[in-house]
Amino acid sequence: MTHLSAEPITPLKGVSRKEQLSEFWYYFSENRGAVMGFWVFLLLVVIALLAPVIAPHQPNEQFRDAVLVPPFWAEGGRLSFLLGTDQLGRDMLSRLIYGARYSLFIGLVVTTVALVGGIVIGLIAGYFRGWVDTVIMRVMDIILAFPSLLLALVLVAVLGPGLMNAMIAIALVLQPHFVRLTRGAVMAEKSRDYVVAAKVAGAGHFRLMFRTILPNCTAPLIVQATLSFSNAILDAAALGFLGMGAQPPTPEWGTMLAEAREFILRAWWVVTFPGLAILITVLAINLVGDGLRDALDPKLKRS
């Protein structure tokens, strides 16, 4: 991957926020994949928000006369169940639509928790240095020594299976990346003239950390946040698949896959669609992430 550089993105005098945004969009939109990913992601958000309106059935409603009905285009399919039904006669499409809510919610909450926690800890480590920094970074090294999914799995074993605990575990595992990034950026920025100037002008620690330094470290953090968003969705689905995440009958995509596993050779649709939904979501977010990296990375910017 390209190295994220921490050049300050100090706005020039007279450049309004709107102009900045349009400049960003100019670079971002050069990447067609990124724009496509962005629209797909937006569509998913709309689907998630409007789930009760657009879903043809309730996600947990069981149709006893329609167990394992194939999608409408296949033989034996019915138009009332566009993507077929699962082993309990629940409408696949409705469950997938409701599943989008879970995945996006998981991504949003986990990323926010990891991002906020990581920024605060990273700022403290990079700003104060000394033993505080050493202790914090050693702890982060320890967390990073475990494969993320394994650590999340064990944490869930401690906390007990469930969506909430899975989210806590994943946030904890993703958070050291933000700590490292923030700390590195803070250390690079700290000795710059504008920070010294603010310090001389009498700014306190808190102001220096959050108002002066932090805004100039945002570019790599935004890119990492996008990556975390897709990782969180993947890991939560993996935990759900292993039976350690959201519990049935929650229409979470990974949990749906776990429930459908034994039917894979009889009913391909119960396995294919939830996974496809995960793939499309994660792919869209990663496309946006690639585009953001190119647009925000000043090294690659053609002036």
Added chain:
Amino acid sequence: MFRFLLRRLAVLIPTFIGVSIIAFSFIRLLPGDPVALLSGERVMSPERHAQIMHDLGMDRPIVIQYLDYLWGVMTGDFGRSVVTKEPVLRQFLDLFPATLELSVCAIIFAIVLGIPAGIFAAVKRGSYVDQTLMGTALVGYSMPIFWWGLLLIILFSGMLQWTPVSGRISLMYFFPSVTGFMLIDSLISGQEGAFKSAISHLILPTIVLGTIPLAVIARQTRSAMLEVLGEDYVRTARAKGLSTFRVVGIHALRNAMIPVITTIGLQVGVMLAGAILTETIFSWPGIGKWMVDSVSRRDYPVIQGGLLLIAAIIMVVNLVVDLLYGLINPRIRH
């Protein structure tokens, strides 16, 4: 170089101690009585409870208990499984070759396809080939591999009937485990068809486990190549009239490989995490499946030992990669 090694070790040892503290304390953080958790006995009389507590040494101060645990770990005592009563280390050593065999095959699969794909995409930058290859790589990178495995089973095991669904070898073959690596053991056994059966069992898990490393390596190779291809010495080599093959394959590739090697080293952690899912899907009897089974059986001594052993492996591999990197690129050492 020696000082470089010492510096690395100076970081590694505190990390290992931290990892051991986590492994040690996690059982004590669990809701419930650690004595019951460690012994696996649910209902017991107060006398029995005190007896086990004494046997496990849990009536002593916590620091002494930790040092005792650490000493046990150093001497190879990771406790016993509450389900099978077998030593954790022996179970680990029995199962690890299966994971190692699968991981080695997967990383070879990823390297053999990923590096040429990355080079090709870099040389043909901006072309349809480049876009297709990198689009595919991004799909692979975004792949939920547990689903990918199920899809391959539907296609190759279900519809086409080409490959078996699970396990390491067909049940009709039986031979003693010499090395623990099924490919080697089946060859040594001399039984007809055994080797072929072992390979056919290995194909799908290899593809599934290798998919994400493949995508990462292809992307990394492409960006490293692009960086190198813009360098002056590559232009000089071209200007001398060398063939594209020589310029790309010899001058550029050697320098582009340095970041790629680091990336390959970093995939070890990814592989072990991926093994958890891949082994579960294909019922592959390795340490990934062992960990998942232990979590669902609440076999805490196994989880504790496995966690520590896996983290230790990753740390050692990362150390080796760092040292290799220092060897190839002297600038890193200072």
